[in-house]
Amino acid sequence: MTATHEGTFEALRGQLREAATTFADGPDALEGILLGMVDDVDRAVREPLEVFPVCHHSPASAVAMARRLREKQPKVVYLELCEDMTPLLTELRNCRLPVAVQAYASEADGFPADWAPLSVVAPITEASAEYQAIAYALDTPGVELVLVDRSSDHVFQWDARAERPDAPDDPDAPPAEEEAALHGDAVGVEIGDLRPRFAELEEHLLRHGRVRHWSEWWHQYVELPLGDADHDTYRQVMFLIGSLFRRLAPGDPHRVRVDEDRERHMWTRMREHLAATGTDPADCVYVCGAFHAASRVAEFGVDGTDTFEISPRSATKWLHGLIPSSHAAIEAQFGLAAGSVSIAATQWTKNLKRTRVKPYRLTGQAGAKKAAPVKTLPPAPQAAAADQLTGFLQRPPVLDKLDEAELLGWSVDIVRAARRNGYLASTADAIAVFETSILLAGMRDRAKPTPYDFQDAAVTCIEKDAVPGRRDVRRIVEIMMGGDRIGQVGYDALPPLARDVHDRLAPLNLKLQQRGVQRALLDIAGRPELGPCSDVLWMLRRLMPEGTARPIMGERKLGERPIQESWDLALGTHQRALIELGYEGVSIEQVLEQRLRRRAYDPKATAATVLETVEDATLYLNSRRLAEELGTRALEVLSAERTVDGAPEVLRRVRRLLAYYRTSEPTLPSWIESFTKTGYAHYCTLLPTAFTDEDATVRQVAAMLGFLFSMETLALSLGCDRTQLELAVAQSHPQDPSKTALLWAAQVHLGTMTRTELRAKCDELLANPMVVPAYPRYLSGLLHALEPVPGLADVVVEAVSKAFGRLPDQVLLPWLPTLITSLRAGGTELAPLLIREAGRMFPGRLPALDAWIPPWKAEPAPPVLAPRKQSVRGATLLTAHPATTDALAHLLGCDDPWTTAAPEPAGAALLDRYPTTAEALEALLVRA
Structure with a gap:
């Protein structure tokens, strides 16, 4: 038996040895390769x-x-x-x-x-x-x-992979479907x-x-x-x-x-x-x-x-499944x-x-299809393998005969498919594809065109110079030849999480395993049992790739309950993502909680991202326990931050969470009270540095002030000291014009600067030719000041209006894109304030605009006062109620006693000395 095996491929070895000697310079290299291949075959066959x-x-x-x-x-x-x-x-x-x-x-x-x-x-x-x-x-x-x-x-x-650098992506490669x-x-x-x-x-x-x-x-x-x-x-x-x-x-x-x-x-x-x-x-x-x-x-x-x-x-830890x-x-x-x-x-x-x-x-x-039963036969004995390789290599290639019926059917089908995809194909194109397929096969020494020959012929004859639709002819041929078959994992083979999702969405009565987009309509008010389906869909939207669950109508916000919703679902299309989600837990709630914790405790997490996890935990899981834990984590991260990059996002999310807790719960959670106290002290400490730091933007500084001013009442009630904020503002000395204007707004809010003084500063800037080119930057600061001090909307409208009226075009026109950008960045909060205030100031109709006088230009009318002799009624009123006059007299330093028996009491003397007060009071009484 051994000798037979060793001589199985001897004839082939001899032929290859002769070929190596004939076609190579020497028999060693080529002979070694050719004979080594035969040895490999012989070894595998004899195993x-x-x-x-x-x-x-x-x-x-x-x-x-x-x-x-x-x-x-x-x-x-x-x-x-x-x-x-x-x-x-x-x-x-x-x-x-x-x-x-x-x-x-x-x-x-x-x-x-x-x-x-x-x-x-x-x-x-x-x-x-x-x-x-x-x-x-x-x-x-x-x-x-x-x-x-x-x-x-x-x-x-x-x-x-750790030893080899990743290959760069091909910039010319088409996007993956x-x-x-x-x-x-x-x-x-x-x-x-x-x-x-x-x-x-x-x-x-x-x-x-x-x-x-x-x-x-x-x-x-x-x-x-x-x-x-x-x-x-x-x-x-x-x-x-x-x-x-x-x-x-x-x-x-x-x-x-x-x-x-x-x-x-x-x-x-x-x-x-x-x-x-x-x-x-x-x-x-x-x-x-x-x-x-x-x-x-x-x-x-x-x-x-x-x-x-x-x-x-x-x-x-490896998990296994089918995708x-x-x-x-x-x-x-x-x-x-x-x-x-x-x-x-x-x-x-x-x-x-x-x-x-x-x-x-x-x-x-x-x-x-159902497989036919297989008869159990005795195993066939394994005989010694003969040399079939020599005959196969010496055999000329078999030329299949042309199957005209098959090729003709392909040609007709491709023209029909091309017309459905927008091509102007006709019977003549079908004939051309048929003949060209035969021609290409002949040029490639093939008697029967292969699907690849037919594909080349179809591209040549039908796709002439443009692709009218989404698919080119090559892709149409692939679909016609069998298409891209896409598999599907059955319900019983899905992980527990995926099966749970399908079970919880069963009330929608949709074929969730089916590929493609399906529309789901949820009348939650009429069918309360669809409420849990809505919860599942919103969590899937949070966890799954874009397009898996897309809301068409309805939104989920803190403190709001949905009434009706409409969704586009493609769970069958994204089945792989749902299965891989099942590797992370047994329910989507567990997976979401794990992901929120992972994101919150990431070493690179910021206070803004942790607050986002708090909001998601409240919005999707309605878990006070998890929100309390993540809120405490946000407090720790905020205390460790040394920059103000995330201040705008922190302000936005804290305001939203605070509004939710105030309306939905009897008391505020302990974490948000601690966050307010810590944030108040934290931003007060960073405020002077942020005003002078070139890396800190005016929007970030405005967000810091917004946090301090909007949270001030709560922070003071929790034991914070307002003096800390006043000192922080007093120690701020910005050089940037926009931050300077922002500091003025903060001083107005704290009472160290009046609104009249702020208007006067703006007028001085416009009147100074050296400062006019930088005036738009001051206006940018005033625009961002609406975040912490929304009550200055009238001053900002006035300043912008004066800028449009008095700035030269070479200064005004380049500034307009900056204005639009600023409004777009903070448009959700700033633009409505400006529009509302401008609507109050400006006339509502166009004809009234010609006679309109801006409020800041109109002179106030002097008060109409009654003659001095009519002030007796005011004196009589004050005499009947002497306590008010006594207190005022004491403040002004008049110590004369008030006695009704005295012919001229101290109150009467006070009225004679300060008659304007009595006249103003009398005017109010007359008007009433």
Whole structure:
């Protein structure tokens, strides 16, 4: 038997040795490569444990796998897939393919923190050898499926991303479509990544094969010839291709080490299983990529060495699940040509019809036909493999006859699809596509046009100079050839959180598993049971990607209850994101709480971001406990801040939370009282520095003053000292004009400057030619002063009006964009104040504008007073009520006693000395 095996490929070795001598300068280098490839094939063929080489998503591999499983009926199937993904495979029957098996870790324990979250996916399609092996093993009694590849944890342990810089993004690359992004940033693991790693070799094959990309070369020169090949021929050809690509791969030490470690790991696991179970290797089959089947490591085979030690896994906690996949996602992740997986699926259907092989399908598989019962036959004996490789290499290429009916149907269908997408295609274009496909195939030495030839012909004949719609002709052909099939994870295979979301949204009576956008109408007032659905939707909007739950009508604010809402839902489209959300907890409330805590306790968190988490905890979770905890954290962060960058956001959120607590709860929470006291002292301390700091903007300083002034009443009631604020303002000496105007507004609020003095300062600035160019900057400060001192709206309107009337154009016109920008930045609070005050001052109708006199120009009318002789009534009134006069007399220093018997009491003397008071009082009485 040994001699027979050694002489199996002797004829092929002799031919290759002669070719090496003839075509090379010397026989050593080329002979070593060619004969080494034959040795690799011979070694793999002679292995007692049958090695079955495959290529990922190859219809030829899938057909050969299904045929071999029915012939051999092995008892153990060893599969090249991450060993920790075994429990998930039974859930494939609850899904519609393609889907991806995923291992996910939200936190990296033992890996660099910037790698998190960690994700590994292994996509599975029906036209793949791995699915045939999985379906056979799971649905055949007495068969064991063993995954032997490295674990998901080892995928990252052996990763060298820390040693290699990230490749820069291609700026010219088109944006990824939604279907192509289903796998996200996950690391892809597949069976049989069979592609040349030697760039010159791939370029040589493409040029001489007259094809555009690798997927087309594989389809033409491997997929079609092996589609109906026998078992021995298929194995030997795949061994040879794997050996060729391996021997001509560049010597990347890291990649070579990872490949060899994977092979050592798999053979170590298989020998461990054989030793533990006592299974005969003849009753097993090892399904792996052709690249790994032609392995030269010492651990190869059941008789290999046991020197490889598998390192322990890290402390990272891995979660596993199934996520939807698609043909486009597989192509994008593994660098395949667009449409190649869809064309492979179409080829799979053709192969099944031509070979009449019955594929394996999991019982109850969504979207699959009921599989015919399989008869249990005795295993076929494994005979010594003959040399099928020599005959295959010497055989001329088989030229398929032109199938005119198929090509004509394609031509008619593409014209019909193109017209639906806006192209002005006609019957003449269908004829042109038909003839051009034949012409292109002939130029490429093909008797039968391939889908790639037809695609090129359609682009040439239909897409002439422009794309009228959303899809180009190439994409239309891909859809017509089978389309981008998108998988779906069934309800039973979803994690608990996803199932809980579906259950809680059941009252909406929508098909939430269905892809696309669905409209949900919630009449919460008429149907109170829809209130919990609204809560779920708002949390999904907070947690899920944009577009998953989009409110059309309705909003959620503190202290408000919804009456009616309208939503656009796309849970089926974003099923992957919902599944990955389920890895973080068992309910969306738990996940939201964890994320809020994570954000609040982040080392880079600011007081504004922590206050946002407090608001979210109140708004979405209605949790006073969590809000109290996060509010205390906001107090700690605010105390540690040394800048005022977040002051505007802090002011906005504190005002909103304070208004909510005052209207919805009997007492204020303790955390917000402490936050007010701490914030009052904190901003008083930073105020003088902020006025002079060039990095602090006028908006930030205005927000600080807004916090101090709006919270002043509450802060003083809690024990703060107003003197601290007065001292802080007195110690502020800004140089910037806008901050100077802001300081004036603060002084007006504190009473150290009157409104008249502020108006006089503005007039002095306008009257000074040296200051006029900087006057708009003073106005900018006054505009921002409306935040802390909204009562100055009339002064600001007056100052802006004077600026429009008196500033020269060379100063006024450049300032207008700044004015608009300032109003836009604080428009929600500032613009309404200005508009309301301007509406009060200016006339409401255009004709009245000509006769209108601005209030600041109109002279006040003198008061109309009664003659002096009529002041007796005022004297009589004061005499009847002497207490008021006595108090006033005492303040003015008149100590004469008030007696009714005295002919001239002190009050009367006081009236004679100060007659204006009595006259004003009398005028009021007369007017009344």
